[in-house]
Amino acid sequence: MPVVTFKVSGADNCVRVADLPYVYIRTETGGSVLPASCPHRGGPLNLATVDAAGRRLVCPWHERGTSLSRLRRQVPAVRSGDTVTAVLPGPADVPVEHCHLPLSPALAAGA
Amino acid sequence: MSHTPVPHEPFELRGDALREAVLAYAANPLYTDNEEWENSDNPYRRQLRPQVLPYLDFDRVPGRERILEYSSLAAQRLLTSIYEADLVFFPKAGLGELAEDFRRYYSPGNRARGELIRPALERFAFGFLDEEVEVSGDWTTEGLLAYLDELDVYAPGEPSAAEKAIRDSSDPQRAARMWLIQFAPDFLSEASPMARNVLGYYGDEQSEWFKILIDEYGYGVHETKHSTLFEATLESVGLGADLHRYWQYYLVSSLALNNYFHYLGKNHEHFFRYVGALYYTESTLVDFCRRAENLLKDVFDGSADARYFSEHVHIDQHHGRMALEKLVKPLIKRHGEQIIPEIVRGIEEFRLLSTIADEDFATQIAWMDDADRYKELHDPVYEAIREGRVTPPVADIVEPYGELSNTHSHEGDELCHIVSGTMRFVSGFNSYRILEAGEGTVIQRNRLHGAIIESEECVYQIFSVGDHRACLS
Numbered sequence: 001m002p003v004v005t006f007k008v009s010g011a012d013n014c015v016r017v018a019d020l021p022y023v024y025i026r027t028e029t030g031g032s033v034l035p036a037s038c039p040h041r042g043g044p045l046n047l048a049t050v051d052a053a054g055r056r057l058v059c060p061w062h063e064r065g066t067s068l069s070r071l072r073r074q075v076p077a078v079r080s081g082d083t084v085t086a087v088l089p090g091p092a093d094v095p096v097e098h099c100h101l102p103l104s105p106a107l108a109a110g111a
Numbered sequence: 112m113s114h115t116p117v118p119h120e121p122f123e124l125r126g127d128a129l130r131e132a133v134l135a136y137a138a139n140p141l142y143t144d145n146e147e148w149e150n151s152d153n154p155y156r157r158q159l160r161p162q163v164l165p166y167l168d169f170d171r172v173p174g175r176e177r178i179l180e181y182s183s184l185a186a187q188r189l190l191t192s193i194y195e196a197d198l199v200f201f202p203k204a205g206l207g208e209l210a211e212d213f214r215r216y217y218s219p220g221n222r223a224r225g226e227l228i229r230p231a232l233e234r235f236a237f238g239f240l241d242e243e244v245e246v247s248g249d250w251t252t253e254g255l256l257a258y259l260d261e262l263d264v265y266a267p268g269e270p271s272a273a274e275k276a277i278r279d280s281s282d283p284q285r286a287a288r289m290w291l292i293q294f295a296p297d298f299l300s301e302a303s304p305m306a307r308n309v310l311g312y313y314g315d316e317q318s319e320w321f322k323i324l325i326d327e328y329g330y331g332v333h334e335t336k337h338s339t340l341f342e343a344t345l346e347s348v349g350l351g352a353d354l355h356r357y358w359q360y361y362l363v364s365s366l367a368l369n370n371y372f373h374y375l376g377k378n379h380e381h382f383f384r385y386v387g388a389l390y391y392t393e394s395t396l397v398d399f400c401r402r403a404e405n406l407l408k409d410v411f412d413g414s415a416d417a418r419y420f421s422e423h424v425h426i427d428q429h430h431g432r433m434a435l436e437k438l439v440k441p442l443i444k445r446h447g448e449q450i451i452p453e454i455v456r457g458i459e460e461f462r463l464l465s466t467i468a469d470e471d472f473a474t475q476i477a478w479m480d481d482a483d484r485y486k487e488l489h490d491p492v493y494e495a496i497r498e499g500r501v502t503p504p505v506a507d508i509v510e511p512y513g514e515l516s517n518t519h520s521h522e523g524d525e526l527c528h529i530v531s532g533t534m535r536f537v538s539g540f541n542s543y544r545i546l547e548a549g550e551g552t553v554i555q556r557n558r559l560h561g562a563i564i565e566s567e568e569c570v571y572q573i574f575s576v577g578d579h580r581a582c583l584s
Contacts, residue, residue, distance in 0.1 A: 001254060003261035032247035076248035076258075076451075080459045081175070085261070087254040 004096050005085045009108065014046075014101040017088050021046070021099070022075065024084045025107035027068070029054065033077040033086040036101055040064045045071075046101045057107075124231050125170050133169060133232075136224040137161035137189070141215050144517045145359070148537070148561070153209055154200035154354040155216035157192045158517045160185065169231055172238035179363055179471055179557040181520045186236045187366035188358075191296060193225035193232070194373035198303050203353050233374055236367065244459045250451035252443055258455065264394035264431065271399075274406055276473035281480045282542075287410045288348055289479070289540045292357040293365035293472060297372075298341040298419070299354055302327035304369075307376030308385060314445065319437035323393070323430050340419035344407070347416035359518040360540045362559060364471035368464050375457070383450040386438055387457025394431030400424045478558040479542040486544050488579060489551035492526050495582035496574055503574045510564045510571075518561035524579040525554040527562075532569030537561045553579045 004015045008024040014036065015022050021036040023046050036046040043061030051058055056065030077086040124132055142159035150156050167182045177183070196217060202209055215221060270278070273290060280286035302324055309321045329335035342352035350357075375385040400423040407415040443450060478485075495501045503526075510516075518537070527536065528551040536552055537543045538560050545565070546552060553576075554560055576582055 001257040003257050030247065031245050072247060073249040076250040076254045077246070078258075078455050078459050079245040079247070080463055081243055085258065086248075087250075087257050092257065 002088045002090060002092055002094050002096055003085060004088060005083055006098055008079060008082050008084050009103075011100050012098045013103070014099045015086070015088070016097040016099055018090050018094055021101060022086060022088060023101050023103065023107075024077070024079065025103060026109045027054070027107065028109055029068075030072075031079055031084075032072040033075040033084060034071040035074065038062075038064060039066060044101070046107065047104045048107065049104060050106045122230070124227065129170050129228065129231050130165065130168075132224065132228045133164055133167075133189070134161065136193075136221070136228055137164050139215060139221055139224075141212060141221075142192070144515065146513070146515055148359060148515070148563075149351070149356045150353075150358055151356065152202045152204055152353040153212060154202060155209065155212040157188065157355060157358055159188050159192065160517055160519060163519070169228075169235045172234060172241075175239050175243055175467075178236075178239055178367070178467070179520075180522045181557075183236065183367075184363040184520060184559075186232050187363050187370055188361075189225075190229070190232050190236060190370045190373070191366055193229050194304075194370060194377060195300070196222050196225055197307075197377075198300055200300075200354055229377075233378075236370065237374055240460050240463070243463055244456055246452040246456050246459075249448075250455065251448055252440070252451070255439075255443075255451050255454065259390075259435070262391070262458070264391065265397060265428075268395075268398050268402075270402060270406075272469040272473040273476075274402060276476040277406060277410065280476050283410045284348070285479070285539075285541050286476045287407065287415075288350055289360065289476065289542075290472065291345060291348065291350060292360050292540055293362060293468075294341070295345070295357060296355070296361060296366060297369040299338050299352070301337045301341070304372035304376040305385075305389070307373075308379075308382065316438055316441050316445070319433065319441070322437075323389075323433055326426055326430065335422075337419065337422065340416075340422055343416040344419045347414065348407075348411055357540065359561065360559070362468070362471050362475055363520075364464070364468035368468045371461065371464055381453070381457075383442070383446075383453035384457035384460070386434070386442060387454035388461040389457075390431065390434040390439055390454075391458040391461050393427050393434050396423050396427040397431065400427065474557075475539060475559060478555050479539040482538055482542060482544050482552075485538075485555065486546070486550065486552045488553040488583075489526065489528065492553055492574075492576060492579050492582040493528055493551060496526070496576075501576065501582050503576045505575075506573045508571055508573065510569050512564055512567050514564045514569075516562040518559050520557050520559050521554060521575070523556050523575060523577040526572075526574040526576050526579065526582075527551045527554055528572045528574065530570040530572060532564065532566035532571070534569050534571060535563045535565050537563070 002017055006015050007013050022033055023036045024033050027050055038045050038059040043059040045057055047060050048057040051065055055068055057068050058065050075086050077084050137159045141155050142161055145158050167185055277283055277286040277290055305324055309324050327337050333339055345352045375381040400420040404417040404420040407417045529546045529548050531548045534546045535543050536546050
């Protein structure tokens with residue numbers, strides 16, 4: 001399992017592992033690392049909004065909702081200050097690329 | 112017959128009630144200012160500067176950017192005093208004339224008043240960690256082991272900011288003594304916070320933890336008890352080894368690091384956090400102690416007794432392994448993966464506090480080393496005030512010979528200006544400048560300092576300039 005440390009905001013706020021980007025997001029109910037790719041068609045979940053009930057991330061492509069609590073559970077992570085360390089799925093030696101992805105205002109509450 | 116349940120209200124002390132309770136605790140004669148810079152073989156005396164406490168607000172949670180301020184130093188001093196009432200201390204020379212102090216410190220009144228304010232002080236002192244460290248996601252044992260592997264705890268690390276500060280100091284021996292002083296609250300009663308976790312009844316892991324504890328205590332052989340080894344280190348470089356002799360020279364971050372383990376050990380709901388912090392500290396101490404041993408050897412030309420550190424290079428290789436194999440893994444097996452987030456949190460909180468302590472110490476050494484520069488800054492800053500270019504609040508103070516301003520710090524830069532008389536201004540252990548009439552010094556924000564009057568009387572002014580650089584333009 002690759003263990004990757006990256007910034008919670010700004011440049012290098014994203015890691016790409018096996019072509020899947022991961023970002024740290026923070027809503028009013030706390031922060032977590034999640035795949036920034038909609039399970040429907042791969043839309044940019046980093047630009048998602050949160051539904052009125054605060055329970056689902058709404059993808060900007062097809063407005064499909066994905067359970068926020070389910071997404072939050074996917075990636076074990078620990079944030080310390082402005083960096084976060086995440087334990088990602090896959091073999092430990094898989095290539096990891098740092099990059100930047102913008103976050104929607106709804107997912108950047110702590111940025 | 113029916114009963115109306117008594118409404119349950121969680122205990123919480125806030126506002127004026129908290130302030131009054133803090134004052135009541137600190138009013139114990141044990142906690143008044145000292146007339147000397149050092150305590151002398153009296154483990155019960157701890158200077159809490161009670162006269163300042165009415166002006167401090169502990170009913171809040173300072174963010175990370177404010178945890179080095181004086182309010183935090185005051186809170187950490189209070190907490191040290193409160194936690195240590197659970198430990199047994201006697202003067203090295205025997206109780207002698209200190210029987211009254213002994214009774215005052217361990218009295219039910221002192222202990223009860225301490226316990227009353229402890230939760231609020233802990234919230235004030237460690238509440239920032241709730242914001243700074245956040246664990247999320249579903250952690251598995253496999254994920255935890257991958258994370259621990261990535262920490263690479265046994266790898267040779269770079270010298271810390273504190274170690275660099277000592278080597279680069281204009282007076283490395285003075286800096287190293289100041290460094291050893293910072294360890295004294297921990298090392299002289301070493302593993303006492305840990306001992307809080309071996310009481311009770313919780314299975315095999317309890318006995319495994321007990322093995323680590325008895326290592327720290329030298330298996331009952333006093334000469335090999337780790338605190339005995341540390342006493343030898345202190346004495347070999349000319350420092351006293353009696354408890355809290357150097358109370359006034361402890362930095363806020365050094366106290367925080369030691370109090371953190373008491374905080375976790377005292378509050379057993381944080382038990383698993385302690386397990387995480389234990390694993391990390393025992394594992395990383397191997398490399399740290401190797402570097403510390405070399406540092407002391409270099410700085411004191413081989414004359415420092417560094418057995419304390421060489422012992423830990425050896426034994427903590429075992430303790431790190433024991434903490435993982437005999438505590439972390441079995442505890443997860445017994446209690447489930449639900450405890451892993453707390454283990455991870457303990458690791459990261461301890462790492463953060465260590466980093467803060469390293470940087471705080473390095474800044475203090477720079478402040479001590481730069482005493483001449485800060486003294487020279489008096490002239491241009493005072494000139495700006497005299498010419499009215501800046502108009503900071505001022506306190507006019509008159510003090511008699513021998514008056515000792517016990518160590519403290521300020522939340523902004525201050526200018527000390529001597530109107531008449533002589534002051535010895537102290538910026539750390541064995542670090543001082545003599546200030547005569549017309550002279551003074553800039554006092555850097557959050558830097559520990561104190562002063563003693565060396566003339567029959569000294570008239571001086573303290574200007575709260577905020578940021579002294581604003582006076583230079």
